[in-house]
Amino acid sequence: MAEKLLPREKGFSEWYVDLVLKAKLADYSDVKGCMVIRPNGYALWENMQRILDKMFKDLGHKNAYFPLLIPESYLKKEAEHVEGFNPQLAVVTHAGGAKLEEPLVIRPTSETIINRSFAKWIQSYRDLPLLINQWANVMRWEMRTRLFLRTTEFLWQEGHTCHETEADAEKETLQMLEVYRTFAEDYMAMPVLPGRKSETERFAGALRTYSIEAMMQDKKALQAGTSHNLGQNFAKAFDTQFQGRDGKQHHVWQTSWGVSTRLIGGLIMTHSDDAGLVVPPRLAPTHVVLIPITGKASDAEKTQVLEKTHAVAADLRRAGLSVLVDDDDTKSPGFKYNEHEVVGTCLRVELGPKDLAKDSCVMVRRDVRQKEFVPLAQAVEKAKAMLDAMQADMFAKAKAFRDANTFEVNSYEELTKRSEDGFMLAHWCEKPACETKVKNDVAATTRCRPFNLKQEPGKCVVCGDASPGRIVFSKAY
Amino acid sequence: MAEKLLPREKGFSEWYVDLVLKAKLADYSDVKGCMVIRPNGYALWENMQRILDKMFKDLGHKNAYFPLLIPESYLKKEAEHVEGFNPQLAVVTHAGGAKLEEPLVIRPTSETIINRSFAKWIQSYRDLPLLINQWANVMRWEMRTRLFLRTTEFLWQEGHTCHETEADAEKETLQMLEVYRTFAEDYMAMPVLPGRKSETERFAGALRTYSIEAMMQDKKALQAGTSHNLGQNFAKAFDTQFQGRDGKQHHVWQTSWGVSTRLIGGLIMTHSDDAGLVVPPRLAPTHVVLIPITGKASDAEKTQVLEKTHAVAADLRRAGLSVLVDDDDTKSPGFKYNEHEVVGTCLRVELGPKDLAKDSCVMVRRDVRQKEFVPLAQAVEKAKAMLDAMQADMFAKAKAFRDANTFEVNSYEELTKRSEDGFMLAHWCEKPACETKVKNDVAATTRCRPFNLKQEPGKCVVCGDASPGRIVFSKAY
Numbered sequence: 001m002a003e004k005l006l007p008r009e010k011g012f013s014e015w016y017v018d019l020v021l022k023a024k025l026a027d028y029s030d031v032k033g034c035m036v037i038r039p040n041g042y043a044l045w046e047n048m049q050r051i052l053d054k055m056f057k058d059l060g061h062k063n064a065y066f067p068l069l070i071p072e073s074y075l076k077k078e079a080e081h082v083e084g085f086n087p088q089l090a091v092v093t094h095a096g097g098a099k100l101e102e103p104l105v106i107r108p109t110s111e112t113i114i115n116r117s118f119a120k121w122i123q124s125y126r127d128l129p130l131l132i133n134q135w136a137n138v139m140r141w142e143m144r145t146r147l148f149l150r151t152t153e154f155l156w157q158e159g160h161t162c163h164e165t166e167a168d169a170e171k172e173t174l175q176m177l178e179v180y181r182t183f184a185e186d187y188m189a190m191p192v193l194p195g196r197k198s199e200t201e202r203f204a205g206a207l208r209t210y211s212i213e214a215m216m217q218d219k220k221a222l223q224a225g226t227s228h229n230l231g232q233n234f235a236k237a238f239d240t241q242f243q244g245r246d247g248k249q250h251h252v253w254q255t256s257w258g259v260s261t262r263l264i265g266g267l268i269m270t271h272s273d274d275a276g277l278v279v280p281p282r283l284a285p286t287h288v289v290l291i292p293i294t295g296k297a298s299d300a301e302k303t304q305v306l307e308k309t310h311a312v313a314a315d316l317r318r319a320g321l322s323v324l325v326d327d328d329d330t331k332s333p334g335f336k337y338n339e340h341e342v343v344g345t346c347l348r349v350e351l352g353p354k355d356l357a358k359d360s361c362v363m364v365r366r367d368v369r370q371k372e373f374v375p376l377a378q379a380v381e382k383a384k385a386m387l388d389a390m391q392a393d394m395f396a397k398a399k400a401f402r403d404a405n406t407f408e409v410n411s412y413e414e415l416t417k418r419s420e421d422g423f424m425l426a427h428w429c430e431k432p433a434c435e436t437k438v439k440n441d442v443a444a445t446t447r448c449r450p451f452n453l454k455q456e457p458g459k460c461v462v463c464g465d466a467s468p469g470r471i472v473f474s475k476a477y
Numbered sequence: 478m479a480e481k482l483l484p485r486e487k488g489f490s491e492w493y494v495d496l497v498l499k500a501k502l503a504d505y506s507d508v509k510g511c512m513v514i515r516p517n518g519y520a521l522w523e524n525m526q527r528i529l530d531k532m533f534k535d536l537g538h539k540n541a542y543f544p545l546l547i548p549e550s551y552l553k554k555e556a557e558h559v560e561g562f563n564p565q566l567a568v569v570t571h572a573g574g575a576k577l578e579e580p581l582v583i584r585p586t587s588e589t590i591i592n593r594s595f596a597k598w599i600q601s602y603r604d605l606p607l608l609i610n611q612w613a614n615v616m617r618w619e620m621r622t623r624l625f626l627r628t629t630e631f632l633w634q635e636g637h638t639c640h641e642t643e644a645d646a647e648k649e650t651l652q653m654l655e656v657y658r659t660f661a662e663d664y665m666a667m668p669v670l671p672g673r674k675s676e677t678e679r680f681a682g683a684l685r686t687y688s689i690e691a692m693m694q695d696k697k698a699l700q701a702g703t704s705h706n707l708g709q710n711f712a713k714a715f716d717t718q719f720q721g722r723d724g725k726q727h728h729v730w731q732t733s734w735g736v737s738t739r740l741i742g743g744l745i746m747t748h749s750d751d752a753g754l755v756v757p758p759r760l761a762p763t764h765v766v767l768i769p770i771t772g773k774a775s776d777a778e779k780t781q782v783l784e785k786t787h788a789v790a791a792d793l794r795r796a797g798l799s800v801l802v803d804d805d806d807t808k809s810p811g812f813k814y815n816e817h818e819v820v821g822t823c824l825r826v827e828l829g830p831k832d833l834a835k836d837s838c839v840m841v842r843r844d845v846r847q848k849e850f851v852p853l854a855q856a857v858e859k860a861k862a863m864l865d866a867m868q869a870d871m872f873a874k875a876k877a878f879r880d881a882n883t884f885e886v887n888s889y890e891e892l893t894k895r896s897e898d899g900f901m902l903a904h905w906c907e908k909p910a911c912e913t914k915v916k917n918d919v920a921a922t923t924r925c926r927p928f929n930l931k932q933e934p935g936k937c938v939v940c941g942d943a944s945p946g947r948i949v950f951s952k953a954y
């Protein structure tokens with residue numbers, strides 16, 4: 001029998017890392033902070049990519065690929081931006097056996113190198129909007145890393161768009177945030193708060209940054225995606241201009257937006273349990289595993305069971321599901337149950353001679369882990385219904401948890417006392433000093449000002465100055 | 478009207494670069510030897526990826542992702558292998574604001590870092606075969622670069638597999654070469670010779686290297702894919718062992734195989750013409766462009782033509798084709814014809830009031846560029862038939878060209894005289910010295926010993942020593 005996972009109550013972080021390793025999602029490498037994404041983890045990323053890529057393309061975005069290495073001088077062109085990244089850069093100083101004249105940095109993000117191309121490609125308003133996306137690896141040298149959540153190298157997509165007007169850029173910025181919200185909620189079954197980040201938390205070089213914020217099972221926030229209105233900052237630094245409808249030259253208005261393999265960390269911490277990974281069916285690499293129970297069966301019974309198991313598997317595959325049959329004789333059913341719970345197969349189907357005699361089978365949903373006896377004639381229909389229910393229930397459960405742990409705080413004492421309890425909705429005067437105080441005192445930060453939170457004036461819980469409305473304070477990953 | 482392409486007869490290399498830039502497939506960057514893959518080029522790569530990825534997965538391979546950076550010491554473990562790459566490495570010496578203790582190289586290929594993981598993951602013969610593929614960027618510092626064909630950074634897939642026996646590894650090596658042959662011929666419409674490379678051309682660290690070799694329109698060879706039987710070289714260097722069925726420890730037997738964005742260069746040089754890109758339908762991002770002809774039409778006619786054009790487009794889309802309607806009023810039909818010929822849209826449909834009066838339209842295949850009048854009622858059926866014919870004809874044409882320019886040479890004089898004429902089938906004694914002489918004298922190299930070339934003994938055309946059979950000599954990219 002495989003070794004049991006550490007339970008969550010013994011330490012959420014330890015449980016997380018143990019699960020990532022035992023479910024074979026990722027592994028450490030000898031390169032500081034760089035992980036190996038194993039097939040089980042990469043299959044989740046492939047599903048995420050496929051769905052997001054279609055959503056982007058349906059809105060007119062096209063994929064392209066820009067160089068990994070960026071001349072150091074490019075990063076210095078947009079001054080605020082480089083300050084944000086300077087301590088995180090990995091630098092190539094030698095290549096082809098010689099020292100380079102100018103060092104090259106491995107992209108921490110691609111605004112600068114992409115603008116160098118955009119400046120060449122864009123001449124007129126007819127070239128706008130220019131809607132580009134890139135799937136790529138990026139690198140940010142991190143001191144403290146954690147598998148998927150914060151790694152030196154990670155995989156992501158970065159959208160980069162150019163528009164004629166500030167309004168068009170703002171519209172795109174919000175549209176892509178909405179794409180991320182839809183993806184997080186409808187596919188990952190992970191409820192999120194879309195909203196605007198504070199000035200302190202804004203992407204260096206952007207006018208405005210928006211994010212979606214999710215709550216993990218330890219009640220900490222995870223920033224799951226960001227969308228930036230870059231204004232004309234990069235356009236001015238790289239002189240990305242177009243001839244407008246008025247015949248004059250203008251700098252383009254830009255956006256950028258991204259999600260990364262960090263989402264896999266969010267997926268795990270939202271849904272998984274002490275038995276292992278739980279994956280919503282719409283993202284699952286394997287929907288169903290069928291396990292024939294033949295331990296005490298006669299040869300004739302065994303043949304019958306195996307035949308029927310494979311027949312049901314074929315029916316399920318024809319219905320569009322991803323299906324495995326685990327008929328390895330050298331492992332016990334219990335061992336297999338455990339294995340498939342660890343890796344998060346959505347639905348388990350057990351089929352033995354007794355079941356067959358009753359023309360039925362046993363189905364067990366990974367999230368609730370309750371046995372249901374299902375007539376074989378209804379196997380396909382029932383499997384599909386159970387997967388649909390699982391998708392909906394997982395979202396509802398996560399949302400109920402998030403809502404139960406979201407509350408108003410109306411004094412600084414309350415804020416400091418309840419900083420471990422979840423999302424705190426508190427009045428804040430918008431001064432960075434008050435954010436810093438909270439951060440220093442209880443390590444909580446402003447997450448975002450949620451769009452759907454009614455804004456009414458009040459008084460900052462930190463300093464008592466006027467506040468335009470409540471914002472979410474929380475500890476965060 | 479857009480600027481005309483340079484014709485091939487004015488210089489094949491100049492034509493190639495001009496086409497890549499004008500069809501917006503790729504662009505230069507300021508980083509030496511690194512290109513920007515523009516949306517038109519990246520769409521080709523995405524189609525190649527999708528098809529190959531399915532072929533790999535159907536054979537049981539799974540995708541994973543390994544770190545970009547490799548500790549320098551890893552590369553030194555497999556001595557022959559590091560020698561092959563040493564002058565091509567890009568080296569990160571600084572990161573996170575400090576000098577690294579050990580320099581990290583950007584992967585030129587991932588055998589070493591992957592073996593570090595394999596050694597941890599593999600314990601028993603039950604873990605074999607281990608069939609992994611990675612889609613990634615890699616970097617080899619090149620002195621002379623050319624868009625897609627030879628760039629410092631390129632995109633590729635690298636398969637890495639582990640097996641119990643040498644025979645299993647050889648079987649996998651040849652199976653993946655056959656996958657590449659199928660992809661090249663059935664999808665790219667590019668005939669290739671699969672065969673074994675000479676010792677000189679073998680991948681450093683491999684026991685045996687196989688390749689598929691294509692002929693470009695300038696009669697030069699392009700190595701389009703390679704598959705290596707690595708034997709136990711890396712397994713021994715990284716101590717990748719398993720407990721065998723005999724209870725004893727054994728080193729695994731390994732393979733690696735890859736194709737890259739170089740294939741896009743091969744696609745262009747196989748099929749394209751003086752009007753621009755020609756893409757086989759099975760890889761084309763856009764199958765059909767419909768161009769309404771409304772220049773001299775009345776308003777009523779114009780409305781009718783546009784309605785009908787969009788109706789036909791909808792029918793074609795329902796049939797699974799990728800379809801554009803180019804109804805931009807500010808461009809003339811001639812301008813649009815030219816534009817879509819440059820970017821390689823497979824089929825052009827023209828529809829004007831005169832056509833509509835006859836319930837017909839005009840269809841033009843990109844490769845042969847001949848007008849066909851097609852009744853509107855047969856538009857879908859005819860479009861599909863024309864695309865199928867185009868796919869088949871493109872392969873047949875490329876194959877006829879390759880065969881017409883493949884010939885036997887029986888003396889060194891003949892070999893040196895005809896070195897520009899295509900694939901030379903010549904007897905060779907298998908001594909590297911004879912390959913070197915040919916390379917120095919006429920810049921031709923051995924490409925591969927094709928599997929389908931009957932091997933009969935003879936005398937080396939260079940030195941007169943005994944030869945086991947003919948091999949392909951050719952100039953190559």
Ligand SMILES: [Zn+2]
Nearest residue numbers: 429434460463
């Ligand atoms: Zn305040």
Ligand SMILES: [Zn+2]
Nearest residue numbers: 906911937940
């Ligand atoms: Zn010889």
